[in-house]
Amino acid sequence: MPTAVEQKIDRLNTASVKRVIEPEERFAWHEIGDGQVIPDALLSVADLGLDLTPAQKARLSREEVAAMLSTGVMFEAVLTAGFALQIAYGDDVTDPRVTYMLHEIGEESRHSRAFARVVEQLDPKAKNPLSNPVVRFFEKRFIPLLIGSPAFLCVMILAGEEIPDLLQKLASEHPDTDPVLAEVNRYHRQEEARHLAFARTTLPELYAEASPFTKLRIRYVAPIAIKNLFDMFVHPGVYATVGLPTWKTWRAANRSPSRVALRHEATRPILRACIDAGVFRPGSVPRGWQRLCGVDRHAEPLAGLPQLALQG
Numbered sequence: 001m002p003t004a005v006e007q008k009i010d011r012l013n014t015a016s017v018k019r020v021i022e023p024e025e026r027f028a029w030h031e032i033g034d035g036q037v038i039p040d041a042l043l044s045v046a047d048l049g050l051d052l053t054p055a056q057k058a059r060l061s062r063e064e065v066a067a068m069l070s071t072g073v074m075f076e077a078v079l080t081a082g083f084a085l086q087i088a089y090g091d092d093v094t095d096p097r098v099t100y101m102l103h104e105i106g107e108e109s110r111h112s113r114a115f116a117r118v119v120e121q122l123d124p125k126a127k128n129p130l131s132n133p134v135v136r137f138f139e140k141r142f143i144p145l146l147i148g149s150p151a152f153l154c155v156m157i158l159a160g161e162e163i164p165d166l167l168q169k170l171a172s173e174h175p176d177t178d179p180v181l182a183e184v185n186r187y188h189r190q191e192e193a194r195h196l197a198f199a200r201t202t203l204p205e206l207y208a209e210a211s212p213f214t215k216l217r218i219r220y221v222a223p224i225a226i227k228n229l230f231d232m233f234v235h236p237g238v239y240a241t242v243g244l245p246t247w248k249t250w251r252a253a254n255r256s257p258s259r260v261a262l263r264h265e266a267t268r269p270i271l272r273a274c275i276d277a278g279v280f281r282p283g284s285v286p287r288g289w290q291r292l293c294g295v296d297r298h299a300e301p302l303a304g305l306p307q308l309a310l311q312g
Contacts, residue, residue: 006096006097008201009096009201010096012197013096013099013103016104017103021191023111023113023114023184024117027114029117029118029180032118032121032178037058037178038178038181040057043061044253044256045244045256056242059125062122063122063126063238063241064238065118065122065181066118066126067126067128067237067238068167069116070115071233071235072111072115073112073116076109078160079108082147083105085147087102097202108195114188126240127240129235129236129247142225145217149210149211150206150209150210151203152214152218158196158269159230162196162269162270164233165266166265168188169185169189172186200273200276203277207278219286220286224288226270230267231250235250239253261305261307261308264293268293268295270293272299274289282297
């Protein structure tokens with residue numbers, strides 16, 4: 001008799017079978033405009049009072065979107081590696097969890113192809129200063145630890161999907177977003193809703209099976225990693241393409257009220273999923289998670305923090 005978890009995952013499997021969308025066939029790639037692709041209000045520098053020309057805003061919008069989508073492709077590759085490892089180490093290929101992971105791998109592949117096509121159309125010029133041997137050295141050590149710890153990976157999957165979900169929601173609902181980009185965002189959000197449901201469904205059992213070391217990493221390392229992920233969705237190199245100071249602008253943008261509010265709004269659902277899964281209890285939320293999400297130890301939003309305007 002299937003458990004309640006398995007029944008829910010079976011429903012996700014059925015939904016995935018019914019919605020196979022090939023991005024090469026779905027979107028009119030040639031119709032992406034050659035100007036500004038997201039509105040001024042959604043640029044990372046919106047609060048900085050910069051006197052940018054229309055041409056600079058157009059270039060910055062294209063660079064920021066390309067940077068975010070490129071990060072998405074790389075993150076989905078990590079997710080795929082993690083799921084593939086879990087399947088390889090598993091002993092029951094008929095488990096509905098395995099079936100859904102295979103569905104998700106296929107869907108993430110299609111998303112990555114869509115993102116890569118958008119990046120190609122946007123023709124970014126920025127060089128990411130973090131693409132260097134020192135950062136690569138640490139990535140090569142962190143990523144195997146991540147994909148080898150299913151519970152930790154699950155928390156990071158929630159982060160890698162909740163953050164772009166909010167960014168894409170804001171972009172797709174704004175009338176000044178490029179129509180093709182808005183459609184790609186809506187397509188991605190529809191499928192990611194199932195991925196989020198799978199992560200929330202499996203996190204309780206993965207956490208229960210996790211080692212004490214993995215639980216410590218979720219408690220103390222995950223909030224740092226999630227903040228770094230958020231901050232690096234728009235990497236410092238994008239600002240150089242419009243003549244702005246690279247690191248100075250990046251630091252100012254990530255500390256600006258709208259970006260801080262965006263981070264809080266995007267990361268609170270991750271914390272809520274952890275609480276629902278029994279990872280944390282209200283009243284004992286770790287300080288790192290409090291700072292990440294702008295909440296107190298009871299997971300309640302702190303007063304006086306910047307608020308995000310969600311309307312388009």
